[in-house]
Amino acid sequence: MAKRTRIVIADDHTVLRESLAALLSSQRDFKVVGRASDGNEALELVRSERPEVLVLDLFMPGRDGFEVLRTLDTAGLRVASVVLTGSENQADHVQVIRLGARGLVLKGDDPQKLFTAIRTVANGDVAFGDDTAQAVLQAMSSDPLPSPGSLDRLSERERQIVEGVARGLKNRDIAIEYGISENTVKRHLQSIFSKTGVRDRLELAVIALSGTANAA
Numbered sequence: 001m002a003k004r005t006r007i008v009i010a011d012d013h014t015v016l017r018e019s020l021a022a023l024l025s026s027q028r029d030f031k032v033v034g035r036a037s038d039g040n041e042a043l044e045l046v047r048s049e050r051p052e053v054l055v056l057d058l059f060m061p062g063r064d065g066f067e068v069l070r071t072l073d074t075a076g077l078r079v080a081s082v083v084l085t086g087s088e089n090q091a092d093h094v095q096v097i098r099l100g101a102r103g104l105v106l107k108g109d110d111p112q113k114l115f116t117a118i119r120t121v122a123n124g125d126v127a128f129g130d131d132t133a134q135a136v137l138q139a140m141s142s143d144p145l146p147s148p149g150s151l152d153r154l155s156e157r158e159r160q161i162v163e164g165v166a167r168g169l170k171n172r173d174i175a176i177e178y179g180i181s182e183n184t185v186k187r188h189l190q191s192i193f194s195k196t197g198v199r200d201r202l203e204l205a206v207i208a209l210s211g212t213a214n215a216a
Helices: 014-025 039-049 065-075 090-098 111-122 130-140 148-153 156-166 171-178 182-196 201-215
Strands: 005-010 030-036 053-056 080-085 103-106
Touching: 005 014, 005 039, 005 111, 014 030, 014 111, 030 039, 039 053, 039 065, 053 065, 053 111, 065 080, 065 090, 080 090, 080 111, 090 103, 090 130, 103 111, 148 182, 156 171, 156 182, 156 201, 171 182, 182 201
Parallel strands: 005 030, 005 053, 053 080, 080 103
Antiparallel strands: none
């Protein structure tokens, strides 16, 4: 049997939390390894169970989803977080992604969207809609980031990877386009992050697009 993605669910509503656990467990490639009713429990479960994915509600008692994301980042806890929220506030969406969430799904969305988001982030990609991506890019464009000139130190292949990221391609699509493996794409991305000082694909897209705009 193929390796299953280990998942922790954090939501303070018991019925929703248990229903969500049952829903995710219906997928053969998912394994729910923990259920948390608040932010503190979520962090404890991430530390003890080491899941690949955390499905995280934003508004919970104690530490909310925002604080959980901040703590995961500062504590160096490696888990791909998918925020599952009823909030349609674009500012909330921008904030959680800037705090390190890898995916965002609305509670009113079709379950298949959540399944796809979990599989996507477990594979090392990001999962959120075009509108959210544009809002994040606009918000981050005013942040102090490495200059587009930092891309000059990249190899030709690394520049191709950056171009793919800026176009919104996933690792799998980049691999197919350039005839390389997904693992090779991931290794190139780690090298790119190290050379440029960016933290993730969003920052990389921002400086890549800034460079293109400046060249024009």
